[in-house]
Ligand code: ADP
């Protein structure tokens with residue numbers, strides 16, 4: 597039985613892209629906690645936040661993390677998953693946690709290149725590059741303390757996959 601692999605990191609670091617490729621390489625299932633949460637509740641993230649506020653969203657996020665946790669599964673987590681101590685501890689105890697690390701400028705460039713892809717509207721209306729600097733400043737330490745391995749996510753997706761396989765001593769299926 598193989599432990600789940602949790603991918604953590606800021607929006608745009610490649611959790612979905614790399615997660616799919618990693619699952620394919622290992623013959624694992626792939627899950628995305630944001631997608632699972634929306635499926636369970638039948639609401640979008642924006643709807644949930646509008647109806648229940650961020651605390652309500654965070655409770656559902658924790659429930660969704662626990663629900664998708666299963667052996668032989670790659671789990672792409674929401675960017676804010678590490679904000680909760682309960683979630684951080686749960687991931688460390690139940691699987692291998694990988695931090696996909698990238699500079700704020702790289703993240704902003706990726707998100708700006710695909711403006712309509714899964715973007716949550718910014719609250720401030722400020723340039724996305726400024727927001728990414730702030731998000732990383734607030735969360736980088738949490739991503740680091742939660743993860744078992746930190747991987748440079750500023751290389752090709754296949755390079756990222758290969759490095760994850762290498763640090764986990766796993767072979768392609
Ligand atoms: P996340 O799920 O962490 O928010 P995504 O996997 O959705 O990130 O990737 C965000 C954008 O960046 C997508 O357009 C994706 O194609 C691109 N991307 C992801 N990883 C890489 C990479 N290693 N190199 C170049 N572009 C990438």
Ligand code: MG
Pocket residue numbers: 611612613628672
């Ligand atoms: Mg994603």
